[in-house]
Amino acid sequence: MFKGKKNLIGIGAVLYFSVALVSCGGGISSKAANSPQDSVIWTDSLVTEATDTVPVLTGFLSKRWKDPVHIEVDTLHPISKDSLAKLVRVERRRIRDSVRLALDNKPKHVYFTFDDGPLLGSKAIDSIAKSRNxxxxxxxxxKHAFMSKGLKRDYQRYYDNPLVExxxxxxxxANNKFTTFYSNPVGAFNDFEKNEEDLKLQxxxxxxxGRNIWIYDDVRRIDLQSGASTADMLYSNGYKIFGWDVEWKIHGLTGKPIQSVHEIYTRIRNYMNNKSSMEPNNVVLLMHDDMFQNKKGQQLLSSLIDTIQNNTDYKFEFMQDYPFRY
Ligand SMILES: [Zn+2]
Incomplete structure (x- = not known):
């Protein structure tokens, strides 16, 4: 199954310990990818050719990208700690280069996520999703959906649009008082349940x-400790919690972007190419509905979509399907 793994399993390892290394950097998301410690396995054999594996299983490449590096070292001829660290670094780079190449040949997925709706701007987002398909x-x-008849209609528009989930x-x-809200996890949990019922969420x-927290499948990443208990409680009750990789900010009233379309497009592309998002080949973009309440903002959104569609083969996806692992 795993050709390379044979090296690790078949040999009587004498010593097994971990070497912590400086991470490669590359934005907040690289933390997760680099977090497992690389390990070094001391064996009686010489340093063996490690882990040039054939990707046969779904998720193999994604796992390989995140996994620690395993190196076997000859215990009869030990090498210095420095050389070992260098060896691990070189090996990790070698694996990552080959995995990156393989992942580049796989489909790439982008997730446009809009927070805080329904708000002024939701109606335009709904139309743009339809016009760009x-x-x-x-x-x-x-709370926003029940503030006015207009916003209720905008919520319903989203709800009825098969292109919107x-x-x-x-x-x-949280009434925008996040620390207070999360200091009472049961209260916070009930607030999410009420939302699910009132909005008939499927x-x-x-x-x-106010938190960029991810808990799903085998991933748990917390940005601020306040919020962790609520997130854990939600997860143990069957919810998946998703954060974001890239955020786009536009001033809602003026439509003036903090980052231009070109900047945000480049950022998404870099995350995709460098595999520095939470999941390689999957990039989650955060926006807010009220950014698109004026024509200028709406044009920028359309322009970002056009730029992606004209220059890449990224697929626009639902978070429900996140992540695609190869
Ligand atoms: Zn929000």
Whole structure:
């Protein structure tokens, strides 16, 4: 199955210990990819050719990208700690280069996520999704849907659009007092449940207000400890919690972007190429509905979509399908 693994299994390892290395950097997301410690296995044999494996299983490349480096070292002829560290670095680079090449040949997925709707701007986002025929993701705040008839209609528009999937961003948005909100995990949990019921949400998918926290499958990454208990409670009750890789900010009223279309496009492309997103080949973009309340902002959104569609073969996806692993 794993050709390279044979080296590790078949040999009686004498010593097994970990070497912590400086991570390669590359934005917040690289933390997760680099977090497992590389390990060195001391064996009676010489340093063996390691892990040029054939990707046969789904998720093999993604796992290989994140996994620690395993190196076998001859215990009869030990080498210095420095040489060992260098060996691990070289080996990791070698593996990553080959995995990167393999992943580059696989499909790439981008997730447009819009938070805090329904708000002024939601209606335009809904129309743009239709006109460009792309899938988008709306993380909704129930309180907003019940603020006016207009916003209720905008929520309903999202809800009825097959290109939009509606997810949970809490009922009250923590009233924007995040630390207070998360200091009471049960209260916070109930707020998400109320949102799910009132908005008739079909998926157990959540983004926490004010926190970039991810908990799903085998991943758990916390940006701020306040929020962790709530997220864990949600996860143990069947929810997936998703954060984001890249955020785009536009001033809602003026439509003036903090990052231009070109900048945000380049950022998405770099995350995709460098495999520095939470999951290689999957990039999650965060925006907010109120960024697109004026024509200028709406044009920028259309222009970003056009740029991606004209220059890449990225697929626009629903968070429900996240992540695609190769
Ligand atoms: Zn929010």
């Amino acid at each position: 792309i899938r988008i993701n709306a993380f909704l705040v129930g 509606c997810y949970n961003h809490s009922y009250t948005h 998926h157990k998918i959540i983004r926490l207000p």
